[in-house]
Amino acid sequence: MRNDDCVRYIGSKAVEAMLMEAVCAPAPGLVDRYNSGAHTDMDIFTFMRSTAALGPAMHSCAACGYGHEENPRALLQRIRPIGRQAEADMFAATGGVNTQKGLLFVMGIMCAAAGAVYHERLGSEGAVTAEQILGYVKEMGRHLVAQELEAMQLAEKDMTAGQRLFKQYGIRGIRGEVEDGLPAVLYTGLPAYKAAKKAGVSDDVMLLHTLLALMTVTEDTTIVHRHNPQQLRDVQADAQRIMSLGGALTEEGFQAIVDLDASYSSRRISPGGSADLLAVTHFLYEVTA
Template sequence: MNIWENIPKPIQNIGCLALEAMLLEANCAPAPGLVDRFNSGAHNDMDIYTFIKSSVALSSYMYNFAYMGYMHKGALDTLLAFIRPLGIEAEAAMFKATKGVNTQKGLIFLMGILCAAAGYVYRKYNIIKSTLVFDAVKIMCQGLVAKELGKLPNDRKLTSGERLYHQYGIRGIRGELEDGLPIIKDIALPAYKKAITLGATDDTLLIYTLLSIMTATEDTTIINRHNMETLATVQREAKALLESNQVLESGGFEEIKKLDKKFIEQWISPGGSADLLAATHFLYSLDEKYGSLTFMDETIKTGSPTCIAIKD
């Protein structure tokens, strides 16, 4: 018996695309302050091998997130609660693979939601377009900030997310998701596509997109390690590199290597931006493989599930 025969190819493959995105983000170099294939960035407890082990351990969970989204029959605003227990299991698998090191806890949250949303979108539309995924994520995560960060706990120490929200009003990745990921939609994906049209590939494409994200995101990894002033400096430096156009030119990585060295010395790690980079590549891949009208026509011809209407 073929256990896959009743599961559409896109749902089978979403986990693979998520794994690819996680590995590409971890490997692209030089990534200022981040673990990459050249060095461990501003980290002393992890390296590229830690990320490879972590990413592989998470790959089956990403498929399961997609499958749960695909099979979910309830309202879309109940999907996040439905996949939460799987997220907890994925965290445990990550820590087991890394011997207790937190490599991708934030990315589990972000990518898990995206995979589930992609599965849900395919079930409903027979197509997976990033625009539809953004809309689905927004409904999935409505009220998330108030629910998880709004009330001050009386019986425990504040988490870093709670502290930043109450101290600075920073909503972090929860706010991004609640808003439908505007940094990816309005900044990262356009930058990614622009770099492709200019002939960028591999490291150049990913680093250009990473810097574009760094200019705009309120990276909580940076703020937790340092402060708002450091974040503003990082945003300015990323913007200056982009405006110089050196990133897309031959030999342009020399200035990025200098920035990497500086971030390592100052212990600056734009980890939140790295998560958004992985998500950007993932969403671009979904658009390319499963987001066209041609793909929709082909799936209908081959007998994939027809569109169903689900009221939210």
């Protein structure tokens, strides 16, 4: 695949993944094509505008990765300015609403890593694998928690939600997940996605099944930020219970997801971190299938 073809492919698959995550329904507590879930300041149209605004950054991150020849950690620094501009574009498109800031962070890294691995394997036998891309992500994120969370010396008012939760509870969030090479995606998200794909279900059911699987393990800072660590444990237990019913692949499990959506929406519980990893899972499957 030529340079420009590769970059276009990776960037378009990132946008596809962001859209697929946004519309799958009924996603418990999340904005989807049916309702706004636990949110009062955004709807599915806000997400469409946000994703459109972030699309160019996904292509730019892929291009950065494809042309990168230094160590992976240096690539993370190269894409930082792209992320800052994209964040400003997102807020401009949504009227100041934070729809996908966390997803911008992790999907930008994924696009850059995919671009780098595709370039590294140019002319090699065999397809690019999920393990290769996530191995590169792990190298990009080396010492990320120590540098951005443990070593921080910021006033409370200047901290991001993730930094605040690390200081208060020791929760590493998406930075820790990236530093570890996204194990939730590799060991939970992808197996659930592939099992649903093999079962021949609709995209909706496949994505919901994967979302519930991810909710069982994700250290979801969106939930803790809105509530507390106990609520996160309760969400993980809810998801585990539904997966024991067969997840979205059984009638009983699917009905439990419908009921959970109503419950989480009324109680303002939003598993946004799991939603971000759902998009990453779809992206990773598509660029390695």
